[in-house]
Amino acid sequence: MDKIITSVPVLRDPCVLVVGDTYYMYGTGWVCYKNTDGRLDGSWSFLGRVVNTPADDCGECEWAPEVHAYNGAYYMFTTYKSKTTGHRGCTILRSESPEGPFREITNGHFTPKDWDSIDATFYIDADGQPWTVFVHEWTCTDDNVGRMCAARLSDDLTGLVSEPVELFRADAPVWAKAGVTDGCWMYRCKDGQLLMLWSNFNADGYCVGIARSDNGRVDGKWSQDEELLYSKALDGGYDGGHGMIFTDRDGRKYLSIHSPNAPAEGRPHETPILVPVKEQDGKLVWDR
DSSP, X not given: OOOEEOSOOSOSSOEEEEETTEEEEXXXXXXXXXXXXXXXXXXXXXXXXXXXXXXXXXXXXXXXEEXXXXXXXXXXXXXXXXXXXXXXXXXXXXXXXTTOOBEEOSSSOOSOTTSOEEEEEEEEOTTSOEEEEEEEOGGGSTTSOOEEEEEEBOXXXXXXXXXXXEEXXXXXXXXXXXXXXXXXXXXXXXXXXXXEEEEEEETTEEEEEEEEESSSSTTSOEEEOSSOSBOHHHHTXXXXXXXXXXXXXXXXXXXXXXXXXXXXXXXXXXXXXXXXXXXXXXXXXXXX
16 A cells, blocks of 8 residues: 555644544644545645643644543643743643543643653553653753653543653664654554554654563563664655554554655655554554
8 A cells, every 4th residue: 555645734743533434633733634535645624723722831832732532532642831841841631522622631741840841642551551651852851862751640631640760762772863752652562562653863864663562561671673664765755753553444554644854855844644554473564
């Protein structure tokens, strides 16, 4: 199958939610697009901004909204910069509808107030315990190397019930050429292995790598696959990243990313593209 270059004109950090026969795509700026024609390469209508602005949001860094269905409602994990602390941090918002409005339920950032933290994602472990995994940004670490961190969430997702633990560093993979941790997304294989998609830069630009836990748990020991899931070399054209996995209404899996990471000749905007993927021998690979 070929990758799909969507008709959404410009969007960073695209996250796709499937609700019945409808596809929703959320992205930076807290905007949403809706597709009801059943074709991912079809038309996407612009719903606009779907968030009630949190009181402490200074209007910057409204990044990477992910929306997850949970306990009969829809929860958005996202980032903004605080008026109070001057730091970027992660928050959770709730709505009864995938079209919003989403309202903050965490009383501001749930990540440490003296960290720059971004790109929180959501995961429920085999015991039913909700977790968040998020980025401790390189901009506020002591060595300018980003970390990936995790913590347990309360059942109602209004806050943390454990201190964050460090999972790995941005310089852990052999392919990494920068100190960036970005765009985490959790994926459990059929054989029980727990994978994490995440982005950094290799020699060709922005890309998507895969980390895996040694015991199938969030707080296990994480190793890094040498093979990338997405890169400029694999695509043959542009770099791209900030990936997530979704299953379309016909049961096919897709990797959603923005590509390129910055405007480039031939593709002047950061465009949401959907790459068909499949699970093979405990790995995620392109389904070409």
